[in-house]
Amino acid sequence: MILVTGGAGFIGGNFVLDWLGNPKNDGVINLDALTYAGNLSTLKEVEQDPRYQFIQGDIAERHQVQDIFQKYQPTAVINFAAESHVDRSITGPGAFIQTNIVGTFNLLDCAKSYWSQLDPDKKSAFRFLHVSTDEVYGTLGPKDPPFKETNPYEPNSPYSASKAASDHLVRAWFHTYDFPVLTTNCSNNYGPYHFPEKLIPLCILNALNGKSLPIYGDGQQVRDWLFVKDHCAAIRTVLEKGKLGETYNIGGWNEKANIDVVKQICAILDELRPKEDGHSYAEQITFVTDRPGHDRRYAIDASKIERDLGWRPIETFESGIKKTVQWYLENPEWVEGVTSGKYREWIANQYQQS
Ligand code: NAD
Ligand code: DAU
Numbered sequence: 001m002i003l004v005t006g007g008a009g010f011i012g013g014n015f016v017l018d019w020l021g022n023p024k025n026d027g028v029i030n031l032d033a034l035t036y037a038g039n040l041s042t043l044k045e046v047e048q049d050p051r052y053q054f055i056q057g058d059i060a061e062r063h064q065v066q067d068i069f070q071k072y073q074p075t076a077v078i079n080f081a082a083e084s085h086v087d088r089s090i091t092g093p094g095a096f097i098q099t100n101i102v103g104t105f106n107l108l109d110c111a112k113s114y115w116s117q118l119d120p121d122k123k124s125a126f127r128f129l130h131v132s133t134d135e136v137y138g139t140l141g142p143k144d145p146p147f148k149e150t151n152p153y154e155p156n157s158p159y160s161a162s163k164a165a166s167d168h169l170v171r172a173w174f175h176t177y178d179f180p181v182l183t184t185n186c187s188n189n190y191g192p193y194h195f196p197e198k199l200i201p202l203c204i205l206n207a208l209n210g211k212s213l214p215i216y217g218d219g220q221q222v223r224d225w226l227f228v229k230d231h232c233a234a235i236r237t238v239l240e241k242g243k244l245g246e247t248y249n250i251g252g253w254n255e256k257a258n259i260d261v262v263k264q265i266c267a268i269l270d271e272l273r274p275k276e277d278g279h280s281y282a283e284q285i286t287f288v289t290d291r292p293g294h295d296r297r298y299a300i301d302a303s304k305i306e307r308d309l310g311w312r313p314i315e316t317f318e319s320g321i322k323k324t325v326q327w328y329l330e331n332p333e334w335v336e337g338v339t340s341g342k343y344r345e346w347i348a349n350q351y352q353q354s
Contacts, residue, residue: 001027003074005059005107006081008038010194011131015080015232020046027051029072031065032081033058033099036346041337042193059103062110069114076127076239077111079104082163085197086135087350089159090292100162104130105169112179129182129239130170134224134251135160136185139295146224146299149185149247156293167247174245182242184235187251187300191228191320192327195338197346200321203262204328205335207269207281214351217290219259222297226252227320230313237311248309251300254317259285261321268325288351 002019006012007030019025027050032038034056046052053072057064059081068074081103083089083096108128115126137147138154153168155161173179194201203213234250242248256264266281275281305311315323328335 001029001053001072001074002076002078003029003031003068003072005031005077005079006038008032008034008040008042008054009080009084010037011189011228011231012080013039013042013193014191014228015078015235016043016052017046018229018232019236020049020052025051026075027053029053029055029068029074031055031057031059031068035083036342037084037195039193039195039334039338041334058099059107060098062106065106065110066113069110075122075125076129077107078129078131078235078239079107080131081107083159086157086159087197087291088346089157089162091350093158093162096158096162100159101165101169104166108169108173108179112173112177115179127180127182127239128170128173129184129235129242130166131235132167132183132185133160133163134185134187134249134298134300135295136164136167137298140297140299142297144297146251146301147185147249148301149249149304156295171245180244182238182244183247184238185247185249185300186231186234187224187226187298189226189228189231191324192331193334194228194324196335197343199258200261200265200324201328203265204269204325205339207266207284208273208328211284212286213262213266213281213284214286214288215259215262216288216294219262219287220257221294222255222257222299223261224251224299225254225256225261225317225320226250226313227315227323230315233314234305234311237309238305241309243308248305249300249302250305250311251302252313252315252317253302255297255299256317264321265325268322272325273329
């Protein structure tokens, strides 16, 4: 069994589906607190798989996490569990400190206690893979080279600061205790099951619902987009072949300005679901107040994982974004299920002054 945390979220959910999609793979225990971002409907197709076990719980809860290690004896941990939305970290940083820092500490500490008692073969095979973000490196100027693993950490938001802290804890557990860790720092993901508080799914759904498409500031901030299934494949590669104690940057070589991403979504919707009045969805674009401390540009240099481990992304942004828009058009039940009262409250508060 492998232990996946945060497997009811966007990337963790895609990871569990892909992992169990391979009949040769081991079972998965999915430990997830089911915060607003956790949705079991993402995992419907594996619910009946005898290799799949869901446990509702918090990675920061010591006794529960210890019990899980003792009962299931996992061969690896993949830590996706986190508070992940930058805007929420600005309005409520406490949850980010608790889950991303205290939670990662607890998971690491419980995993290390369990690992230290394993017999030598199991001990040397065990892995703790920590899923992190490119945001820990801070922001780039327009001409700066993309982030390498050797870039200094310069986090700018409560979210990225909490992820940076968690990366440092993981690093320390390797250097101090020889605990077998791997860390991945990935760029912006997009794809199926993405919670619609994030730019891409928010704009797809707002467009279809006739609402405005809110672009922060001038819309010229650049993100490096990676299709979520390429990220999942990269994580599997690092788990299998990664060198202990190393960090691997993961990205899609797809730098795009936000305004261009949103215009591309509109163009795809114009083609796949044209509006009855013949107007373009792009007319719904609205420029709104910028995010405080908004990082201007992220870009990942993924040459280390490509060179050392042989991973490369499959999707281009053009192919991946079309698949993504199509997925949202074909899955209104999933959307309906996740856009509950709490979601509507967040959207109303976040965009009220725009
Ligand atoms: P998400 O917000 O969609 O999902 C997070 C999941 O973690 C949810 O299911 C939630 O219920 C669960 N969770 C939250 N707190 C928990 C706790 N205390 N205990 C157990 N479970 C808890 O996030 P995501 O976008 O899928 O991101 C997953 C990981 O990947 C995060 O660590 C994030 O920092 C990292 N990451 C995300 C991106 C991206 O573009 N989304 C890019 C790079 C790295
Ligand atoms: O870079 C990796 C990170 O990507 C992950 O670590 C985070 O978990 C993930 O949420 C994502 O962070 P971003 O802040 O880049 O993603 P978000 O979708 O929130 O925003 C993408 C860009 O779009 C960003 O520049 C802010 C902008 N934006 C976002 C929203 C929600 C808007 O212009 N309008 C919006 O309404």
